[in-house]
Amino acid sequence: MSLNATPAGERVHIAFFGRRNAGKSSLVNAFTGQDLAIVSDVKGTTTDPVYKAMELLPLGPVQIIDTPGIDDEGALGELRVKKTRQVLNKTDLAILVADSTAPLGQAEEELLSLIKDKGIPYLLAWNKADLLDSVPEEGENTLWVSALTGLHIHELKEKAAALAGQEGPKRPLIADLLQPGDTVVLVVPIDKAAPKGRLILPQQQTIRDVLEAGAAALVCRDTELALTLAGLPKSPKLVVTDSQAFAKVARIVPREVPLTSFSILMARYKGDLALTVEGAKALHSLKDGDKVLVAEGCTHHRQCEDIGTVKLPRWVREATGVEPEFVFCSGREYPEDLSPYKMVIHCGGCTLGEREMKYRQRTAADQHIPITNYGILIAAINGILYRTLEPFPDMAHLLP
């Protein structure tokens, strides 16, 4: 696959920020080895973020975001803060370029705060180090470079690759709940919407994780669940169900047997569980006419569409007794401005990839709009959200 064949969404995103006078664009050029942005000594020649693909070894294909230079004086301003947040929502690694002959200004301090608030890995690159009498030693997040002489550009790239390549702290999927020899029952309903001859990825991942824990996965349909449970010599360690079968499965599984769903396992694994559980609570403050955004990642997948456009709105109306106005979006058309909406209900996002889902969640969080997902909301509507959270000792803080 050629370099350009890597879709932008799968590239690690590295964003450069800095004051107009710090030589940010020169440093981006030194970093990428190409004339990426117009460089001049007139302040602020970069007026829009510039996106550029490059190969950053040993990391692989990356997307460089060269952002507009910030003012040398004063604070960031509301619009700039908003725009920076948007860029940061897509950023895996932020590089703040500063002038090593001057202290950080107010705008730079604010930028650093924003970056740290979002928990995004960052580097502070002190440029123009060639002008210093002596160059300080690099720190954990800090190093001194010169776009002019090439000083420590190699080190900057190495450090960037190392930082951007670090995966966020992943929580376990299911293995941490299991002992070797345990049996987990997985409920996989087969309806017309299920992909023919395949299992969806969360189901595959769960089976894999069960096996890696030395446990066994007993897979059955909802229609055979009662029979399957009755045939077991002892209760399973856990029952995991597809969210759509929640209501039925919750009635079959004895109250003392731990029960959860693939959606909840995946949300915990990706680190979204707290956010989406909080988001689901907005259900109970909906009023007639409130706008609810139902967002789907894919455009063709009949299953999501049916759930999103037909079943979920009906369930929400039944559960709340109110008539919200449902607005639907699918594919890539997720709005930047979520202010018209009282809540966002997003699909599992299996086709979107983690970066895009994180971006969507961060965008909602920035605007203080509750965001939840189909599986969590269905659990909430069925009144079993808290029951499905009980199996996770590390999620006890989400229980009432």
Place this chain on the structure above:
Amino acid sequence: MSLNATPAGERVHIAFFGRRNAGKSSLVNAFTGQDLAIVSDVKGTTTDPVYKAMELLPLGPVQIIDTPGIDDEGALGELRVKKTRQVLNKTDLAILVADSTAPLGQAEEELLSLIKDKGIPYLLAWNKADLLDSVPEEGENTLWVSALTGLHIHELKEKAAALAGQEGPKRPLIADLLQPGDTVVLVVPIDKAAPKGRLILPQQQTIRDVLEAGAAALVCRDTELALTLAGLPKSPKLVVTDSQAFAKVARIVPREVPLTSFSILMARYKGDLALTVEGAKALHSLKDGDKVLVAEGCTHHRQCEDIGTVKLPRWVREATGVEPEFVFCSGREYPEDLSPYKMVIHCGGCTLGEREMKYRQRTAADQHIPITNYGILIAAINGILYRTLEPFPDMAHLLP
């Protein structure tokens, strides 16, 4: 996805055959609605097969193969038979274009025999029907058309779409062996070669088919198999294992419990089981220095490579006590001429698609070269091939 984005290997292949004088190329043009081949009234202007993509509704994307015209007189000749077989090995539907003002010649009769021998669906299109006083009614495989006036071209396309769209008679995967409430144990070893966080397609398909039969699939690793079997209140209906764990699993599963492998399930499902079981028997007539072709569909997949290039040759040497010469090919580089080889050992072909695998098997069968696959051969080497065939009442004829 645009029309041309459909890879050739996924398109239904429709091949046109005919005598030089029957107006085959004109009919192909009328069929595809484009100037596909050079058309002239000089005999035999098409000298090489021409491949062309088109959309044939309601079937979808198809690949048209316009083959060189055959002589108007005499038999096909050895080379032409060989070339025609090669084209037919890739063909889903053959259309023989004949001149309705003349009877079928010897070469056309031979072509029809070849097509019928291979069991390939076909249509006999009597062209130049505009020259007839009255046009006969169409038969099951026969119709009268005119490339010149457009007579029945629409009907030809409809009939072609219907015939080419028919799936071959598929055997069941596993559901026919199961009753609702049964439990099937699936043994899925997890080694470094297993794809991370996923299950390979044969495993997914098997689980799906078990569920659709109203049965339950109990999935465990080979290392937990003994423990898992001991924990069951009664023997499972069937144990299915990954081929690589055959020897170990066969020792653990009691002789009275039916045992088979994912490879054997898949070979039965695709209709290759008899061919590949016959092919495996060639193992016992190998002599020192005999060439054995080990063919792999993919070029990158470490697992296949290790099995194919390292483990299988060792196992063959150990099982036979002879030293054959192993020749390896991977990806698309499968030789047309298999005569140097005493047998072909092919991987499961999970990345190749059914059309390409059928082509490879037919090519071997044409040349009377035994062909088997990894899973079947591993069962044979472990001395449990016949045991793993016992679960299938419809495969009793393969047992000794």
